[in-house]
Amino acid sequence: MEKVLASLITIGDELLIGQVVDTNSAWMAQQLNDAGIWVQRRVAVGDDAGAIRLALDQEGALSKIILITGGLGPTADDITKPVLAEYFGGRLIVDQATLDHVRYLFEKVFRRPGPMLERNLKQAEVPDVCTVLFNRIGTAPGMWFEKEGRVYVSMPGVPIEMKGLMQEEVLPRLRARFVTPRIEHRTVFTIGAGESMIAETLVGFEAALPGEIKLAYLPHYGMVRLRLTATNVDSGELDAQFAALCALVQDITVVAEDLSMEEYVGRLLMERGKTLATAESATGGNLAHLVTGVPGSSHWYMGSIVSYDTSVKESLLGVPHDLIESEGVVSEAVVTRMVKGLLDRIGADYGLATTGIMGPDGGTPETPVGTVWVGVGNREKVRTQLFKFRFNRSTNIQLTSVNALNLLRLFVLED
Numbered sequence: 001m002e003k004v005l006a007s008l009i010t011i012g013d014e015l016l017i018g019q020v021v022d023t024n025s026a027w028m029a030q031q032l033n034d035a036g037i038w039v040q041r042r043v044a045v046g047d048d049a050g051a052i053r054l055a056l057d058q059e060g061a062l063s064k065i066i067l068i069t070g071g072l073g074p075t076a077d078d079i080t081k082p083v084l085a086e087y088f089g090g091r092l093i094v095d096q097a098t099l100d101h102v103r104y105l106f107e108k109v110f111r112r113p114g115p116m117l118e119r120n121l122k123q124a125e126v127p128d129v130c131t132v133l134f135n136r137i138g139t140a141p142g143m144w145f146e147k148e149g150r151v152y153v154s155m156p157g158v159p160i161e162m163k164g165l166m167q168e169e170v171l172p173r174l175r176a177r178f179v180t181p182r183i184e185h186r187t188v189f190t191i192g193a194g195e196s197m198i199a200e201t202l203v204g205f206e207a208a209l210p211g212e213i214k215l216a217y218l219p220h221y222g223m224v225r226l227r228l229t230a231t232n233v234d235s236g237e238l239d240a241q242f243a244a245l246c247a248l249v250q251d252i253t254v255v256a257e258d259l260s261m262e263e264y265v266g267r268l269l270m271e272r273g274k275t276l277a278t279a280e281s282a283t284g285g286n287l288a289h290l291v292t293g294v295p296g297s298s299h300w301y302m303g304s305i306v307s308y309d310t311s312v313k314e315s316l317l318g319v320p321h322d323l324i325e326s327e328g329v330v331s332e333a334v335v336t337r338m339v340k341g342l343l344d345r346i347g348a349d350y351g352l353a354t355t356g357i358m359g360p361d362g363g364t365p366e367t368p369v370g371t372v373w374v375g376v377g378n379r380e381k382v383r384t385q386l387f388k389f390r391f392n393r394s395t396n397i398q399l400t401s402v403n404a405l406n407l408l409r410l411f412v413l414e415d
Helices: 024-034 049-060 080-087 096-109 118-124 159-177 195-201 203-207 235-248 261-272 286-292 310-317 321-327 332-346 393-414
Strands: 004-011 037-045 065-069 092-094 125-127 131-133 142-147 150-155 183-191 213-220 223-231 253-255 276-280 301-306 350-356 371-377 382-388
Touching (some): 024 065, 037 049, 049 080, 065 159, 080 092, 080 150, 092 096, 125 142, 142 159, 195 223, 203 235, 253 261, 261 393, 301 310, 310 321, 310 332, 332 350, 332 371, 332 382, 350 393, 371 393, 382 393
Parallel strands (some): 004 037, 004 065, 276 301
Antiparallel strands (some): 131 142, 183 223, 183 253, 213 223, 371 382
């Protein structure tokens, strides 16, 4: 069965200058892949009619499906709609259903005072050569075009609106329009070895894989996911290959599923009926951000004390001032007392604490930037570990968070 190929075009000057990060493409690619559609190209263009037309020409020559996001707002720089009307040989007309929806949003939902602006009413204009896709959440409708056997779909760049259109309108129509191959994935999550070291271990395994099964390496902040992707392969064959892969990396495996570290830690705590609290200095609340991003974390996460300033470590966590003076704030002794004070203050089953220097300044010859102490414990014991990272501030924070959660994982498994 022939692959169904797709291209993604994102529109907006803000994407090209780095003011906005394109998260839409990653999410759309994942959804398309689950539907058996392969994304072969992702293209970002500015708010320029010529650049948009060129991208449509180039991607239409390569893919059967072209998904477009951005440039559908009510301001002068949002030019996607008129460019599409011209490109597909149509003219802009008012879609009554969309106009009714826009009025409903402004009058009943947004409750904006005064009459609607003309620019808001123009959101209901669409090319007369498209199929209008209802945008339940926002004012800009989706637009479905077909040309020379290709499907072009334009959607708003606002992520929540794009996702609603994809799930409610676009994906069901694509599944009905195209016959796609069956694509399956199996993922194992590892930590403790670099990508190159793992690849060396898997040389023979990778060389012996059938042509329909591909191995991908996905490194991220000290972790590596290994993903097998199979196209039109019997699930039993894929499972057998995955079992062989897992056996080769069992010593560094966190879990043989596509989970994040925080998701897996949450599962461990849920299974054991245990709770967690965090005391964060170096990570400044990032641990709390990660774990509360996991659905259901309220069942096992109690809260955090962001003890960024030394005085907060003393007043809320009970770290003695003399200890900080003698050992230094970035020390094993201080992070140990942070864990104990956290457990006393919040009362969780497990406490996780961080203290360190993230950079770019603040380091000393004895304690350079990237030095981090992490502590994890319960009422009976506390385990600590020293890390020395060498990257920029944001990367050091992420690496500290991942390694802290991994230390918690090991502590819980051994407890």
